[in-house]
Amino acid sequence: MNLQKKTLVFILFVFLSLDKTQAQSFSYDLQSAALSFDYSTLSNFTTPRTIPKAFTLNIRNSNRGKYNIFCKIVSNSNENFGNIPLNLFSIKVNSANFTITSSYYNSTILGLSDVLVGNVTGRARKTDTIFYDLILNPLSFDFGPDNYNYSFIFTVTEY
Amino acid sequence: MSNNKTIIFFLLLFPNIVLAQVSISRTANANMNVFSYMSFDVTSNGPLDFKFNNNQQLLDGVTLNNKFNVNVISNINWILNVSTLTSNFLAIGPQASTQMPPDILSIKKNTSNAFIPLNHNPNMVCFGYRGDQTSANNQFKLDIKATPGYTFNGGSYAIVLIFTLSVQ
Numbered sequence: 001m002n003l004q005k006k007t008l009v010f011i012l013f014v015f016l017s018l019d020k021t022q023a024q025s026f027s028y029d030l031q032s033a034a035l036s037f038d039y040s041t042l043s044n045f046t047t048p049r050t051i052p053k054a055f056t057l058n059i060r061n062s063n064r065g066k067y068n069i070f071c072k073i074v075s076n077s078n079e080n081f082g083n084i085p086l087n088l089f090s091i092k093v094n095s096a097n098f099t100i101t102s103s104y105y106n107s108t109i110l111g112l113s114d115v116l117v118g119n120v121t122g123r124a125r126k127t128d129t130i131f132y133d134l135i136l137n138p139l140s141f142d143f144g145p146d147n148y149n150y151s152f153i154f155t156v157t158e159y
Numbered sequence: 160m161s162n163n164k165t166i167i168f169f170l171l172l173f174p175n176i177v178l179a180q181v182s183i184s185r186t187a188n189a190n191m192n193v194f195s196y197m198s199f200d201v202t203s204n205g206p207l208d209f210k211f212n213n214n215q216q217l218l219d220g221v222t223l224n225n226k227f228n229v230n231v232i233s234n235i236n237w238i239l240n241v242s243t244l245t246s247n248f249l250a251i252g253p254q255a256s257t258q259m260p261p262d263i264l265s266i267k268k269n270t271s272n273a274f275i276p277l278n279h280n281p282n283m284v285c286f287g288y289r290g291d292q293t294s295a296n297n298q299f300k301l302d303i304k305a306t307p308g309y310t311f312n313g314g315s316y317a318i319v320l321i322f323t324l325s326v327q
Contacts, residue, residue, distance in 0.1 A: 025181075026181040026183075027183065028183060028185070029185065030185035030186075030187060032187035035187060035188065035189035035190065036189070036190045036191075036192070037189070037190070037191050037192070038192045038194065039191065039192065039193040039194060039196070040192075040194040040196065041196075042196070042198065042232070045196065045234075055187060062181070076188070139193065140290075140291075141196070141232060141233060141234045141289055141290050141291045141294075142234075142289055142290055142294070143193060143234060143289075144193070144234055144235065144289060145193050145194055145195045145196075145234060145235065146193055147190065147191070147192055147193070148190070148191040148193065149188065149189070149190055149191075150188070150189045150190075150191070151186050151187070151188050151189070152186065152187045152188075152189060153184055153185075153186050154184065154185050154186075154187075155182060155183070155184040156182070156183050156184075156185075157180065157181070157182040157183075158180060158181040158182070159180055
């Protein structure tokens with residue numbers, strides 16, 4: 001290996017190392033408020049209830065800084081899921097530590113499949129905090145007294 | 160040297176290109192406690208007065224159709240019962256009989272053919288299923304009939320009706 005090639009390899013090594021040190025892996029954590037809801041009064045059944053900042057997403061961006069946020073629900077109850085109202089929950093952005101597209105401040109009904117509840121770009125190597133409100137939509141009287149357990153599954157996909 | 164620069168440039172880009180797409184899921188659990196809920200209202204269409212102007216009316220009875228409007232809201236299948244507060248009518252005036260029983264009154268859903276005699280104890284008038292007043296059979300009307308016959312003296316009588324919604 002002549003001197004020129006050695007120099008090239010060295011430069012490449014240095015640049016690759018630099019690039020590696022600048023890179024930041026993408027990660028996030030989800031925090032939630034106490035999510036236990038009683039339906040006992042008429043207004044519980046008929047009036048929407050909003051739980052402000054029910055979910056907090058703390059996102060650590062990589063160099064890409066672009067991601068989508070999806071959400072869906074699954075039932076953990078023994079009940080046949082077909083007997084449980086699917087439009088019971090909606091979520092919307094409450095606030096964020098950066099500017100987020102205004103449409104995500106409008107509520108989105110959650111279902112069994114992933115629903116896009118946020119699209120973020122231009123946040124390379126930044127740390128984002130997004131608060132979501134949970135909206136309990138009116139519950140029909142067609143569903144009998146019981147204890148229903150759900151999971152909210154947030155999926156954040158970097159692209 | 161120009162070729163080398165090109166190689167360096169692409170290699171510098173390479174680490175960013177090969178970064179895999181990251182998709183991470185996190186879960187939060189929620190619990191919903193749905194309690195039993197039952198409510199209903201009964202309203203009367205005008206005063207609940209029976210007047211008997213001839214013998215035939217005393218014998219055959221007088222019916223007030225659609226006299227009560229009932230709305231039920233319940234997340235449990237329900238039964239509507241009716242009873243009277245007292246075991247006899249309150250006799251008003253010196254001539255009125257003191258022992259006129261509540262079963263001279265009978266009641267039914269307006270879509271039914273069978274009148275149910277009233278009693279001091281609850282009797283089932285009808286039943287229905289969970290839902291609000293927009294559900295089938297959760298909003299309906301009741302007919303009421305009085306058939307005193309000839310047994311009791313002429314006079315004025317009063318009695319209190321009690322409607323009760325209970326679980327099937």
